[in-house]
Protein backbone atom coordinates (compact mmCIF):
# COMPACT_ATOMS: atom_id res chain seq x y z
CA UNK A 1 0.00 0.00 0.00
CA UNK A 2 1.46 3.42 -0.84
CA UNK A 3 1.94 5.92 1.94
CA UNK A 4 -1.26 7.84 2.68
CA UNK A 5 -1.69 11.56 2.61
CA UNK A 6 -0.16 13.12 5.69
CA UNK A 7 0.20 16.77 6.55
CA UNK A 8 1.27 18.87 9.49
CA UNK A 9 -1.43 19.71 12.07
CA UNK A 10 -0.99 23.35 11.15
CA UNK A 11 -2.05 22.71 7.53
CA UNK A 12 -5.11 20.43 7.53
CA UNK A 13 -6.00 18.88 4.19
CA UNK A 14 -9.39 19.36 2.52
CA UNK A 15 -11.83 16.82 3.85
CA UNK A 16 -10.13 16.89 7.23
CA UNK A 17 -11.66 18.34 10.35
CA UNK A 18 -14.02 21.30 10.10
CA UNK A 19 -13.82 24.13 9.03
CA UNK A 20 -11.67 22.82 6.15
CA UNK A 21 -14.66 21.08 4.65
CA UNK A 22 -16.26 24.38 3.70
CA UNK A 23 -15.92 25.56 0.12
CA UNK A 24 -14.60 29.03 0.71
CA UNK A 25 -11.68 27.44 2.52
CA UNK A 26 -11.11 24.52 0.12
CA UNK A 27 -8.83 25.38 -2.79
CA UNK A 28 -10.34 24.57 -6.22
CA UNK A 29 -7.54 22.16 -7.07
CA UNK A 30 -5.96 20.93 -3.86
CA UNK A 31 -2.30 20.00 -4.12
CA UNK A 32 -1.53 16.28 -4.45
CA UNK A 33 -0.29 15.05 -1.09
CA UNK A 34 0.86 11.60 -2.19
CA UNK A 35 1.47 9.96 -5.55
CA UNK A 36 -1.60 8.18 -6.95
CA UNK A 37 -2.17 5.98 -9.99
CA UNK A 38 -5.68 7.38 -10.60
CA UNK A 39 -5.31 10.42 -12.81
CA UNK A 40 -9.01 11.10 -13.30
CA UNK A 41 -11.19 12.83 -13.86
CA UNK A 42 -13.29 10.55 -11.68
CA UNK A 43 -17.05 10.99 -11.86
CA UNK A 44 -19.00 10.01 -8.75
CA UNK A 45 -22.72 9.32 -9.26
CA UNK A 46 -24.58 9.30 -5.94
CA UNK A 47 -23.01 11.82 -3.58
CA UNK A 48 -24.14 10.50 -0.20
CA UNK A 49 -21.92 9.02 2.49
CA UNK A 50 -19.89 6.77 0.18
CA UNK A 51 -19.76 9.01 -2.88
CA UNK A 52 -18.85 12.17 -0.97
CA UNK A 53 -16.25 10.34 1.14
CA UNK A 54 -14.65 9.06 -2.06
CA UNK A 55 -14.73 12.56 -3.56
CA UNK A 56 -13.02 14.00 -0.48
CA UNK A 57 -10.35 11.29 -0.51
CA UNK A 58 -9.64 11.72 -4.24
CA UNK A 59 -9.55 15.50 -4.05
CA UNK A 60 -7.15 15.30 -1.11
CA UNK A 61 -4.91 13.29 -3.46
CA UNK A 62 -5.20 15.96 -6.18
CA UNK A 63 -7.56 13.98 -8.45
CA UNK A 64 -10.30 16.03 -10.19
CA UNK A 65 -13.77 14.81 -9.20
CA UNK A 66 -17.07 15.39 -11.03
CA UNK A 67 -20.25 14.88 -9.00
CA UNK A 68 -23.79 13.83 -10.00
CA UNK A 69 -26.84 12.96 -7.92
CA UNK A 70 -30.56 12.59 -8.54
CA UNK A 71 -31.12 14.91 -5.58
CA UNK A 72 -30.00 18.52 -6.19
CA UNK A 73 -29.63 19.15 -2.45
CA UNK A 74 -27.46 16.05 -1.96
CA UNK A 75 -25.29 17.24 -4.85
CA UNK A 76 -25.02 20.76 -3.43
CA UNK A 77 -24.01 19.46 -0.02
CA UNK A 78 -21.30 17.22 -1.48
CA UNK A 79 -19.97 20.18 -3.47
CA UNK A 80 -20.05 22.43 -0.42
CA UNK A 81 -17.99 20.07 1.74
CA UNK A 82 -15.32 19.95 -0.97
CA UNK A 83 -16.01 16.51 -2.49
CA UNK A 84 -15.81 17.76 -6.10
CA UNK A 85 -17.57 19.91 -8.70
CA UNK A 86 -21.01 19.19 -10.16
CA UNK A 87 -20.64 17.42 -13.52
CA UNK A 88 -21.26 19.77 -16.44
CA UNK A 89 -21.57 19.38 -20.20
CA UNK A 90 -18.24 21.14 -20.68
CA UNK A 91 -16.32 18.68 -18.47
CA UNK A 92 -13.43 16.55 -19.66
CA UNK A 93 -14.58 12.97 -20.24
CA UNK A 94 -14.12 10.96 -17.01
CA UNK A 95 -11.61 8.11 -17.09
CA UNK A 96 -13.45 6.35 -14.29
CA UNK A 97 -17.08 6.52 -13.09
CA UNK A 98 -17.99 5.35 -9.58
CA UNK A 99 -21.68 4.64 -8.99
CA UNK A 100 -22.48 5.14 -5.30
CA UNK A 101 -26.29 5.05 -5.44
CA UNK A 102 -28.48 2.66 -3.41
CA UNK A 103 -28.13 -0.96 -4.61
CA UNK A 104 -31.58 -1.17 -6.27
CA UNK A 105 -30.61 1.50 -8.80
CA UNK A 106 -26.92 0.61 -9.07
CA UNK A 107 -27.20 -1.59 -12.20
CA UNK A 108 -29.41 0.81 -14.14
CA UNK A 109 -27.07 3.68 -13.24
CA UNK A 110 -23.99 1.67 -14.26
CA UNK A 111 -25.65 0.89 -17.61
CA UNK A 112 -26.48 4.57 -18.18
CA UNK A 113 -22.90 5.65 -17.34
CA UNK A 114 -21.36 2.97 -19.62
CA UNK A 115 -23.48 4.37 -22.44
CA UNK A 116 -22.86 8.05 -21.57
CA UNK A 117 -19.06 7.69 -21.31
CA UNK A 118 -17.96 5.18 -23.97
CA UNK A 119 -14.28 5.25 -22.99
CA UNK A 120 -14.67 5.19 -19.20
CA UNK A 121 -14.23 2.33 -16.77
CA UNK A 122 -17.33 2.08 -14.57
CA UNK A 123 -17.56 0.56 -11.10
CA UNK A 124 -20.19 0.60 -8.36
CA UNK A 125 -19.81 0.37 -4.60
CA UNK A 126 -23.13 -1.33 -3.79
CA UNK A 127 -23.17 -3.64 -0.78
CA UNK A 128 -24.53 -6.53 -2.88
CA UNK A 129 -22.78 -7.71 -6.01
CA UNK A 130 -24.36 -10.75 -7.76
CA UNK A 131 -27.65 -9.07 -8.73
CA UNK A 132 -25.90 -5.90 -9.98
CA UNK A 133 -23.36 -7.90 -12.00
CA UNK A 134 -26.07 -10.12 -13.55
CA UNK A 135 -28.11 -7.12 -14.69
CA UNK A 136 -25.10 -5.23 -16.07
CA UNK A 137 -23.72 -8.29 -17.86
CA UNK A 138 -27.11 -9.06 -19.39
CA UNK A 139 -27.67 -5.57 -20.78
CA UNK A 140 -24.29 -3.84 -21.28
CA UNK A 141 -23.23 -5.59 -24.51
CA UNK A 142 -19.61 -4.71 -25.27
CA UNK A 143 -19.68 -2.20 -22.40
CA UNK A 144 -19.45 -5.13 -19.96
CA UNK A 145 -15.67 -5.16 -20.61
CA UNK A 146 -15.44 -1.73 -18.94
CA UNK A 147 -17.49 -2.69 -15.87
CA UNK A 148 -15.94 -4.04 -12.66
CA UNK A 149 -18.04 -4.35 -9.50
CA UNK A 150 -16.60 -3.37 -6.15
CA UNK A 151 -17.49 -2.91 -2.48
CA UNK A 152 -15.47 -0.94 0.04
CA UNK A 153 -15.94 -2.59 3.44
CA UNK A 154 -16.03 0.82 4.99
CA UNK A 155 -18.97 2.85 6.09
CA UNK A 156 -20.93 3.96 9.03
CA UNK A 157 -24.41 4.08 10.48
CA UNK A 158 -25.14 7.52 9.03
CA UNK A 159 -26.12 8.47 5.49
CA UNK A 160 -25.52 11.50 3.31
CA UNK A 161 -22.56 13.75 2.55
CA UNK A 162 -22.83 15.42 5.97
CA UNK A 163 -21.35 12.25 7.46
CA UNK A 164 -18.62 11.92 4.79
CA UNK A 165 -15.00 11.44 5.78
CA UNK A 166 -11.89 11.58 3.57
CA UNK A 167 -10.32 8.78 5.64
CA UNK A 168 -13.32 6.44 5.49
CA UNK A 169 -11.45 3.90 3.35
CA UNK A 170 -8.05 4.05 5.06
CA UNK A 171 -6.89 0.59 6.06
CA UNK A 172 -10.19 -1.09 5.10
CA UNK A 173 -10.70 -4.01 2.68
CA UNK A 174 -12.18 -3.01 -0.70
CA UNK A 175 -13.64 -6.01 -2.54
CA UNK A 176 -13.02 -6.04 -6.30
CA UNK A 177 -15.47 -8.20 -8.26
CA UNK A 178 -14.35 -8.60 -11.88
CA UNK A 179 -17.03 -9.96 -14.23
CA UNK A 180 -16.39 -12.68 -16.80
CA UNK A 181 -16.16 -9.95 -19.47
CA UNK A 182 -14.11 -7.35 -17.54
CA UNK A 183 -10.92 -6.10 -19.23
CA UNK A 184 -7.70 -6.48 -17.24
CA UNK A 185 -7.11 -2.72 -17.61
CA UNK A 186 -10.52 -1.98 -16.10
CA UNK A 187 -9.82 -4.27 -13.15
CA UNK A 188 -6.49 -2.53 -12.63
CA UNK A 189 -8.14 0.91 -12.69
CA UNK A 190 -10.58 -0.09 -9.94
CA UNK A 191 -7.85 -1.74 -7.84
CA UNK A 192 -5.78 1.45 -8.20
CA UNK A 193 -8.72 3.56 -7.04
CA UNK A 194 -9.00 1.44 -3.88
CA UNK A 195 -5.27 1.68 -3.18
CA UNK A 196 -5.20 5.42 -3.89
CA UNK A 197 -7.74 6.10 -1.13
CA UNK A 198 -5.82 3.93 1.33
CA UNK A 199 -7.90 0.72 1.10
CA UNK A 200 -6.65 -2.84 0.63
CA UNK A 201 -8.11 -4.51 -2.49
CA UNK A 202 -9.37 -8.09 -2.18
CA UNK A 203 -10.63 -9.95 -5.28
CA UNK A 204 -13.74 -12.17 -4.96
CA UNK A 205 -16.45 -13.60 -7.20
CA UNK A 206 -19.85 -11.92 -6.92
CA UNK A 207 -21.60 -14.82 -5.15
CA UNK A 208 -18.59 -15.47 -2.93
CA UNK A 209 -18.78 -11.80 -1.90
CA UNK A 210 -22.51 -11.92 -1.21
CA UNK A 211 -22.21 -15.10 0.89
CA UNK A 212 -19.41 -13.52 2.92
CA UNK A 213 -21.13 -10.19 3.59
CA UNK A 214 -24.33 -11.99 4.62
CA UNK A 215 -22.34 -13.23 7.63
CA UNK A 216 -19.98 -10.35 8.38
CA UNK A 217 -22.20 -7.35 7.56
CA UNK A 218 -25.86 -8.16 6.92
CA UNK A 219 -26.46 -10.54 9.84
CA UNK A 220 -24.72 -8.13 12.28
CA UNK A 221 -26.98 -5.31 11.06
CA UNK A 222 -30.08 -7.42 11.74
CA UNK A 223 -28.75 -8.59 15.11
CA UNK A 224 -28.15 -4.96 16.15
CA UNK A 225 -31.59 -3.92 14.93
CA UNK A 226 -33.31 -6.84 16.70
CA UNK A 227 -31.61 -6.08 20.03
CA UNK A 228 -32.20 -2.32 19.74
CA UNK A 229 -35.85 -2.84 18.80
CA UNK A 230 -36.39 -4.38 22.27
CA UNK A 231 -35.45 -0.98 23.74
CA UNK A 232 -38.47 0.83 22.30
CA UNK A 233 -40.56 0.11 25.37
CA UNK A 234 -37.83 -0.39 27.92
CA UNK A 235 -38.50 1.81 30.96
CA UNK A 236 -36.31 4.93 31.25
CA UNK A 237 -34.97 3.69 34.57
CA UNK A 238 -33.65 0.54 32.92
CA UNK A 239 -32.17 2.49 29.98
CA UNK A 240 -30.32 4.67 32.48
CA UNK A 241 -28.30 1.60 33.42
CA UNK A 242 -27.05 1.06 29.84
CA UNK A 243 -23.40 0.23 29.64
CA UNK A 244 -20.76 -0.21 26.97
CA UNK A 245 -22.00 -3.71 26.10
CA UNK A 246 -25.33 -2.39 24.86
CA UNK A 247 -23.62 0.42 22.98
CA UNK A 248 -21.17 -2.01 21.32
CA UNK A 249 -23.96 -4.31 20.17
CA UNK A 250 -26.33 -1.60 18.91
CA UNK A 251 -24.19 1.09 17.17
CA UNK A 252 -25.23 0.07 13.67
CA UNK A 253 -28.90 -0.14 14.67
CA UNK A 254 -28.98 3.60 13.87
CA UNK A 255 -28.50 2.81 10.13
CA UNK A 256 -30.84 3.99 7.36
CA UNK A 257 -33.88 1.62 7.18
CA UNK A 258 -34.53 2.19 3.49
CA UNK A 259 -30.94 1.56 2.41
CA UNK A 260 -30.74 -1.56 4.55
CA UNK A 261 -34.05 -2.98 3.34
CA UNK A 262 -32.68 -2.63 -0.20
CA UNK A 263 -29.40 -4.31 0.74
CA UNK A 264 -31.20 -7.20 2.49
CA UNK A 265 -33.66 -7.96 -0.30
CA UNK A 266 -30.71 -7.79 -2.71
CA UNK A 267 -28.96 -10.60 -0.78
CA UNK A 268 -32.05 -12.46 0.40
CA UNK A 269 -31.01 -16.13 0.12
CA UNK A 270 -27.63 -15.90 1.93
CA UNK A 271 -29.12 -13.69 4.66
CA UNK A 272 -32.07 -16.06 5.14
CA UNK A 273 -29.60 -18.98 5.45
CA UNK A 274 -27.64 -17.15 8.14
CA UNK A 275 -30.81 -16.19 10.02
CA UNK A 276 -32.09 -19.80 9.98
CA UNK A 277 -28.85 -20.88 11.66
CA UNK A 278 -29.44 -18.23 14.31
CA UNK A 279 -33.01 -19.48 14.70
CA UNK A 280 -31.70 -22.98 15.46
CA UNK A 281 -29.49 -21.54 18.20
CA UNK A 282 -32.39 -19.45 19.49
CA UNK A 283 -34.58 -22.55 19.75
CA UNK A 284 -31.87 -24.27 21.78
CA UNK A 285 -31.56 -21.26 24.06
CA UNK A 286 -35.32 -21.02 24.56
CA UNK A 287 -35.65 -24.68 25.45
CA UNK A 288 -32.90 -24.35 28.07
CA UNK A 289 -34.33 -21.14 29.52
CA UNK A 290 -37.87 -22.53 29.66
CA UNK A 291 -36.52 -25.55 31.52
CA UNK A 292 -34.71 -23.30 34.02
CA UNK A 293 -37.75 -21.05 34.40
CA UNK A 294 -40.15 -23.91 35.16
CA UNK A 295 -37.89 -26.42 36.95
CA UNK A 296 -35.32 -24.11 38.55
CA UNK A 297 -31.74 -23.15 37.67
CA UNK A 298 -30.36 -26.61 38.46
CA UNK A 299 -32.74 -28.37 36.05
CA UNK A 300 -30.96 -30.96 33.94
CA UNK A 301 -30.20 -29.68 30.43
CA UNK A 302 -30.54 -25.98 31.37
CA UNK A 303 -27.01 -24.75 32.07
CA UNK A 304 -25.14 -26.74 29.40
CA UNK A 305 -26.78 -25.30 26.26
CA UNK A 306 -26.52 -21.74 27.58
CA UNK A 307 -22.81 -22.12 28.27
CA UNK A 308 -22.34 -23.71 24.85
CA UNK A 309 -23.88 -20.74 23.05
CA UNK A 310 -21.70 -18.27 24.96
CA UNK A 311 -18.61 -20.43 24.38
CA UNK A 312 -19.36 -20.65 20.65
CA UNK A 313 -19.63 -16.86 20.54
CA UNK A 314 -16.31 -16.56 22.29
CA UNK A 315 -14.67 -18.79 19.69
CA UNK A 316 -16.24 -16.76 16.91
CA UNK A 317 -15.33 -13.32 18.24
CA UNK A 318 -11.69 -14.34 18.68
CA UNK A 319 -11.55 -14.93 14.91
CA UNK A 320 -12.46 -11.34 13.94
CA UNK A 321 -9.30 -9.75 12.50
CA UNK A 322 -8.39 -6.51 14.21
CA UNK A 323 -10.63 -7.07 17.21
CA UNK A 324 -7.94 -8.88 19.14
CA UNK A 325 -5.21 -9.53 16.63
CA UNK A 326 -4.15 -5.98 15.86
CA UNK A 327 -5.07 -6.02 12.15
CA UNK A 328 -5.92 -2.71 10.45
CA UNK A 329 -7.97 -0.20 12.37
CA UNK A 330 -9.10 3.06 10.87
CA UNK A 331 -6.31 4.89 12.67
CA UNK A 332 -3.17 3.53 14.24
CA UNK A 333 -2.00 4.70 17.66
CA UNK A 334 1.39 5.91 18.79
CA UNK A 335 1.82 6.21 22.57
CA UNK A 336 4.43 8.60 23.90
CA UNK A 337 5.47 9.45 27.46
CA UNK A 338 5.35 13.20 27.99
CA UNK A 339 7.14 14.82 30.97
CA UNK A 340 4.72 16.74 33.18
CA UNK A 341 6.26 20.16 32.66
CA UNK A 342 5.14 23.30 30.82
CA UNK A 343 5.49 23.26 27.04
CA UNK A 344 6.30 19.55 26.64
CA UNK A 345 3.01 18.65 24.96
CA UNK A 346 3.40 21.61 22.60
CA UNK A 347 6.94 20.46 21.76
CA UNK A 348 5.61 16.96 20.98
CA UNK A 349 2.91 18.34 18.64
CA UNK A 350 5.46 20.59 16.96
CA UNK A 351 7.80 17.70 16.28
CA UNK A 352 5.00 15.48 14.93
CA UNK A 353 4.13 18.35 12.58
CA UNK A 354 7.78 18.71 11.53
CA UNK A 355 7.71 14.99 10.65
CA UNK A 356 4.87 15.87 8.22
CA UNK A 357 2.32 13.72 10.06
CA UNK A 358 -1.25 14.74 10.87
CA UNK A 359 -2.67 13.95 14.30
CA UNK A 360 -6.20 12.63 13.67
CA UNK A 361 -7.16 12.25 17.32
CA UNK A 362 -5.59 12.51 20.75
CA UNK A 363 -6.04 11.00 24.20
CA UNK A 364 -4.13 11.98 27.29
CA UNK A 365 -3.76 9.62 30.23
CA UNK A 366 -2.44 11.14 33.37
CA UNK A 367 -2.56 9.87 36.93
CA UNK A 368 -2.34 12.26 39.86
CA UNK A 369 1.10 12.33 41.37
CA UNK A 370 2.87 10.95 38.29
CA UNK A 371 5.61 13.00 36.71
CA UNK A 372 4.80 11.90 33.21
CA UNK A 373 1.61 11.57 31.18
CA UNK A 374 0.86 9.29 28.27
CA UNK A 375 -0.15 10.93 24.98
CA UNK A 376 -1.90 8.50 22.64
CA UNK A 377 -1.74 9.95 19.12
CA UNK A 378 -4.11 8.56 16.47
CA UNK A 379 -2.56 8.74 13.00
CA UNK A 380 -3.16 7.03 9.67
CA UNK A 381 -2.05 3.38 9.86
CA UNK A 382 0.77 3.93 7.35
CA UNK A 383 2.18 6.76 9.50
CA UNK A 384 2.59 4.70 12.70
CA UNK A 385 6.01 3.17 11.99
CA UNK A 386 7.61 6.35 10.53
CA UNK A 387 6.29 8.42 13.45
CA UNK A 388 7.54 5.98 16.07
CA UNK A 389 10.97 5.93 14.42
CA UNK A 390 11.14 9.72 14.18
CA UNK A 391 10.03 10.32 17.78
CA UNK A 392 12.47 7.71 18.99
CA UNK A 393 15.25 9.43 17.03
CA UNK A 394 14.32 12.74 18.66
CA UNK A 395 14.59 11.24 22.15
CA UNK A 396 10.91 10.70 23.06
CA UNK A 397 9.94 7.55 25.00
CA UNK A 398 7.63 5.69 22.62
CA UNK A 399 5.63 3.08 24.53
CA UNK A 400 4.60 -0.28 23.06
CA UNK A 401 0.97 -0.99 24.10
Ligand SMILES: NC(=O)C1=CN([C@@H]2O[C@H](COP(=O)(O)OP(=O)(O)OC[C@H]3O[C@@H](n4cnc5c(N)ncnc54)[C@H](O)[C@@H]3O)[C@@H](O)[C@H]2O)C=CC1
Nearest residue numbers: 046048049050070071074101102103126127155156159160
Ligand atom coordinates in the same frame (compact mmCIF):
# COMPACT_ATOMS: atom_id res chain seq x y z
N1 LIG B 1 -23.52 3.21 4.15
C1 LIG B 1 -22.48 2.41 4.21
O1 LIG B 1 -21.90 2.27 5.28
C2 LIG B 1 -22.02 1.71 2.97
C3 LIG B 1 -22.75 1.76 1.80
N2 LIG B 1 -22.30 1.11 0.68
C4 LIG B 1 -23.06 1.17 -0.54
O2 LIG B 1 -22.82 2.46 -1.10
C5 LIG B 1 -23.98 2.92 -1.81
C6 LIG B 1 -24.35 4.30 -1.28
O3 LIG B 1 -24.63 4.21 0.09
P1 LIG B 1 -24.58 5.50 1.03
O4 LIG B 1 -23.59 6.45 0.50
O5 LIG B 1 -24.51 5.03 2.41
O6 LIG B 1 -26.04 6.07 0.77
P2 LIG B 1 -26.56 7.59 0.89
O7 LIG B 1 -28.01 7.49 1.11
O8 LIG B 1 -25.73 8.34 1.86
O9 LIG B 1 -26.27 8.17 -0.57
C7 LIG B 1 -26.90 7.69 -1.73
C8 LIG B 1 -27.02 8.84 -2.71
O10 LIG B 1 -27.48 8.33 -3.97
C9 LIG B 1 -28.39 9.26 -4.51
N3 LIG B 1 -29.23 8.59 -5.50
C10 LIG B 1 -30.28 7.76 -5.28
N4 LIG B 1 -30.76 7.31 -6.45
C11 LIG B 1 -30.00 7.86 -7.42
C12 LIG B 1 -30.01 7.77 -8.84
N5 LIG B 1 -30.87 6.99 -9.48
N6 LIG B 1 -29.08 8.49 -9.53
C13 LIG B 1 -28.20 9.29 -8.90
N7 LIG B 1 -28.16 9.41 -7.55
C14 LIG B 1 -29.04 8.69 -6.83
C15 LIG B 1 -29.14 9.81 -3.32
O11 LIG B 1 -29.75 11.06 -3.60
C16 LIG B 1 -28.04 9.90 -2.27
O12 LIG B 1 -27.41 11.18 -2.29
C17 LIG B 1 -25.06 1.86 -1.57
O13 LIG B 1 -25.14 1.04 -2.72
C18 LIG B 1 -24.57 1.08 -0.39
O14 LIG B 1 -25.01 -0.26 -0.45
C19 LIG B 1 -21.10 0.44 0.65
C20 LIG B 1 -20.33 0.39 1.77
C21 LIG B 1 -20.73 0.99 3.03
Ligand SMILES: O=C(O)C(=O)Cc1ccc(O)cc1
Nearest residue numbers: 127153154155156157217252
Ligand atom coordinates in the same frame (compact mmCIF):
# COMPACT_ATOMS: atom_id res chain seq x y z
O1 LIG C 1 -20.68 1.01 10.31
C1 LIG C 1 -20.06 -0.04 10.12
O2 LIG C 1 -19.27 -0.50 10.96
C2 LIG C 1 -20.19 -0.78 8.85
O3 LIG C 1 -19.80 -1.92 8.76
C3 LIG C 1 -20.82 -0.05 7.72
C4 LIG C 1 -21.04 -0.78 6.45
C5 LIG C 1 -22.32 -0.79 5.94
C6 LIG C 1 -22.59 -1.38 4.75
C7 LIG C 1 -21.58 -1.96 4.02
O4 LIG C 1 -21.86 -2.52 2.84
C8 LIG C 1 -20.29 -1.97 4.48
C9 LIG C 1 -20.01 -1.36 5.70
